[in-house]
């Protein structure tokens with residue numbers, strides 16, 4: 001499947017929910033009534049797109065109705081262009097240094113950190129890079145094996161230790177190894193933690209302190225991995241993690257199979273933090289660099 005078809009397939013649930021409502025409301029009314037507006041708002045809000053994008057879309061739809069009447073495809077195009085402009089306010093590319101770029105992947109348990117570490121390493125390798133993985137989740141049963149198996153499947157080196165080892169020490173060793181092997185990216189898979197667990201947040205701060213002392217500017221990216229199905233709760237997670245480890249962006253996983261795909265718009269609009277990649281499945285190629293125009297279109301059109 002082409003990359004473009006993947007995003008349309010992945011976002012199908014969200015898109016179906018929004019556009020079936022839009023088409024139903026638009027087709028019954030030559031004029032936009034208050035009731036219509038409320039129903040359009042409800043359809044947008046249920047995708048977790050956020051209040052501010054919803055208001056902007058409704059305003060633009062109202063204007064389109066006034067000037068050109070309610071043509072379904074042109075109303076949806078208007079919505080696409082509002083969303084695209086909300087999404088284009090930040091840069092979405094991954095940081096790149098002339099030497100090594102260190103990327104720390106953080107988030108709660110089960111968000112998809114380990115899987116994303118594997119998929120991101122695959123993306124870097126496929127675009128000509130030379131990545132290394134660091135298994136710094138020394139807490140969750142099977143996390144080390146899970147990352148090692150991604151490494152052997154993709155032929156990408158993985159630095160690991162044993163369960164219970166100090167994650168900061170593993171990160172330190174991995175940094176030494178990445179520098180000596182001249183890797184261009186070191187991807188650090190950290191243990192899942194709730195932002196309310198202060199001791200675990202201190203542990204993450206320590207890991208970041210250790211690598212920044214060892215290598216100037218590291219980590220160059222701290223990406224929060226969030227599961228799309230939590231919708232707008234991702235905003236709370238991002239704000240709280242940001243207090244301990246300043247985030248440079250997000251990767252939103254499991255967009256396949258959720259109807260809350262609008263949350264990506266709310267995140268960029270409200271946090272001003274870029275979404276850098278999106279996860280659309282569990283296979284190595286199911287990670288896509290985030291494109292505002294493709295994403296905006298996939299929320300309202302199925303191809």
Ligand code: GDP
Pocket residue numbers: 107108109110111112113114115116192253254255256257278279280281282286
């Ligand atoms: P971690 O605890 O944050 O490291 O989470 P894992 O990487 O172990 O992922 C938790 C589960 O989510 C696993 O079953 C993954 O295969 C699955 N997963 C991760 N990313 C995606 C995605 O983009 N789409 C789907 N459908 N599943 C995903």
